[in-house]
Amino acid sequence: MNRSQEVSLDTVRSGVRKKKKNKDTWAIIGFIAPAFIIYGVYVIYSIFMTFYYSMFDWTGIDANMVFLGLENYVRLFQDGVFWTSIQNNFLLVIASLFTQLPIGLIMALLLFSPIKGMRLFRSVYFMPFLMSTVAIGILFIFIYEGNYGLLNAVLGAIGLESLQTAWIGKESTAIWAVIATVCWQFAPFYMILFRATIVGIPEELYEAADIDGASGWQRFKSITLPLLMPIIITSAILSVIGSLKYFDLIYVMTGGGPNNSTELMATYMYKQTFTNFNMGYGSSISFSMFIIALIVTVFILLGDRSRRGNE
Amino acid sequence: MFNKKLLWMMLAAILLIFAACGPSDSADTEDTPDNSTEDTATETEEGSEDNEMEAESEEATLTLWHIETGPSEEAIETAVQRFEENNPNVTVEVSQQENDPYKSQLSVAMGGGNPPDIFHSWGGGWLKQFVDSDQVVDITDSVDASIYNEAALSVSTFDDQIYGAPVSMDVVPVFYNKDMFEEYGLEEPETYQDLLDIVQTLTDNDVTPFALANQTKWTGSFYLMYLAERIGGPELFNEAFERSGRTFDDEAYVEAGSKIQELVDMGAFPEGVNGMNYDTGQSRQMLYTESAAMMTMGGWLVNNVRDEMPEFEEKLGFFLFPSVEGGEGAKNHVVGGVSPVFSVAQQSEHPEIAAELVNELASLETATEMSNNAGSISAVNGVEYEDSYIQEMSELLESSEAMQTYYDQTLPPELAQVHLDTTQALFGLSTTPEEAMAEVEASAQEVIEE
């Protein structure tokens, strides 16, 4: 918004300008360097190596690397399982955006509503996120089980026997069962993100609204939501990227099955890399995931920019 | 601009680190073809000169990765102790790993240039992958092949060279609940038709005939292996695998596939079988609660029962998968496998000492201890069994004319994966037997014949 002011401030006294510029430069480097160095050593290096490996036919365990150029990518585009996995990933992205964020927001707002026992609600709402994926995976395998699973028992108890099914044993329901679990696990994270932002909204804004006699909904719509918008965009990006490279619960709960119906790009990549000993091909899946995430993120950022431009 | 220049310098520094740490330094211990003529591993290993200076009696540290748990783990540890007592200058660092992630862990360690000296495998296609990558030492001259069960040793023998020593074996019978069989007036089946009758009787009584958890995939593969063998005979798989005669889309395979789907249609397996996990015990749970009566499973089921519900053991009986009328296989052909097999890594700094440790791990003493305490059949000849159950299993194996090793461990990993995936799809009725077998055959042509 007014970030440009700083520079214009500098221009006031051009004599000081050069010195100040230098000082700023050193400050910028000093502030960024520690993070950047560690980040570069591990992360940028890894991204670079992933791309490098993706150009080879390589098992990952021997010295014999055959240079293929972009042939792995050509093969990837003709790989049916890869397309299934992209499709599943986008299902997950959409489901995450439209469940994790709203549920996270509802929970965050509930925590500011006048209800008693706030500490209890606040702690329990967060619990899915602190449970280990191993525990969640094992428990939900049993919850979704077809013969004596908890979900079917609950459905039976409320008279919905017709809906009972072997949730993760059927190709048609497996992906939804896992997606629901993933959303359940991550909604609390967005809750704390939103909560942390709402906490920072100055009370005076609401006081002013109260004087105007605004209703709860109006307060939310005219004050909370606009101020939350930047963090919602950030959350959307985190959610999209997280969903695009999601791995854990699929691996624990279904292993990508039955019949590849829950395969995600990351689980497929893992299978190719470590089960089938196709490190080169697996890396090309990784790098494609990286590119897809990058493109989607850029789109969100551009969309956000034009949104702000319109305001 | 000044800060831009500095940033480029930082990037350059990072790139330098790339260069220093590229895989060529560590993974490529043998880049040139003329260098790859086996010999000792030390020649190709970094810092080899130091090691060659050292005499054999110098201090040495070996690392051993295994995945045994419970009593078998103790047997391994006792063997290591014996070895350390006989070789006071050698220290062995033993690491027990978790079965499933172990495979990735070893791949990364091999590829990253820092594998353990001695590692666990199941022989077969997985071990061969490492052998083909020049990562495993040929120990033909260091082991006494005559002490091992022939079938067991075959899983780690490639081109007549031995790359690993076996310790234990398992066979796969059909386990059943004796009480329930009695209750419904059932007897152990002789023919496949008998088995179908049993399935019919059980489903009529609202009992799931077979407890099967097929998210795990290899569990369902047992049925395909048995049916294919019973229909096509013991040579069917070998011919298909060695590309000498019949193939993976042979009629026998297709028929085996349709028989599986016939069983599925009869309700022989639990609802949602492909979503259930063997490791978390979802199929055993059905046995324990007597909602299922049978399970085709390796002998380790007994260990699981002893851990989880000891009193169930007395109800547990077993028979061999029955023969199919008109098929070429016989009832006394078994499906089985070997685990553990111990091998020496090519990158080991002390391959000779490591081979000695392998001998100790796959010795009569270790095998005896493992068989008697951990309920597996010895791969080393001459073990006296104390456990009557293992005795029975072992007799079963000895009386069998042919042992079919698990497909998923015998085949190259990529093909094994296709076999497992298509078999799972058969159980889910989401593919036809013809399609499934054609897919396996297509992959076989690509993977084996390349």
Added chain:
Amino acid sequence: MIRMIKSMPLYLLAIIILIVMGLPFVIMLLTSFKGQMEFMTSPWSIPESFSLDNYLLLVELEFFGYFVNSLIVAVVSVVIVIIISAMASYPLARLKFRLNRPIFILFMVGMMIPIHTTLVPIFILTNKMGLYDSLIGLIGPYIAFALPISVVIFTQFMRDIPKELEESAKIDGCSHLRLFWNIIFPLLTPAVATVAIYNFIHIWNEFIFALVLTNSSQNATLPIGLREFYGEFSVNIPGIMAALTLGSLPLLLVYFIAQEKIVTGLAAGSVKG
């Protein structure tokens, strides 16, 4: 009274969410008191007797060591991540320079690479640095892979801090370091809490790096220690649940502290207006 009735739907919603969110944790807790046999035969029942056998087993298996390792790794990583990522976010959010946007995106890009193909390069790197099978060897990648999301969150929060605050400080001739440390950082409490919780939980439960970068059991973290409960083809589920219940206590504690901090941070923050 009217107020009570008015908030009834609110309570109903809150309680439904409470059950859905909380039930699995309760099941985990209850399972941890069962034996394997009891779990197998009746997975959903209340335990017959609240036996502590599984917890005693944890003592026997020396889980305390894994616990301490996890604690060291998580605390050290999280503290470093918070400091360096907040520092890096300061110029990205508050200063204008040509490479601002590219550097921010470069940081963000790190979130997008799936970690599994990075295992081999990072394994090689760790070996080269001589850090294989050490806790420091784990902390490096943990910090590095936690940086992107932390930088993104901090930058987001820092942009929202009113500009006027530092302008006055700057006129006073305050250096960037003091400006950051004395004025900006204290205002970041909610963001620090969020970043701390996220990364702590993530690192506490991290499995795959710990699997390939450590080997000996004296350097094993809690998720690796769980292998004690895995047989070749079986899992001692009640045992795992006991370990994970106990393992989630520090997370609850961190969450509690962080949330209380947010509330007190709110009180302190209100001065800022």
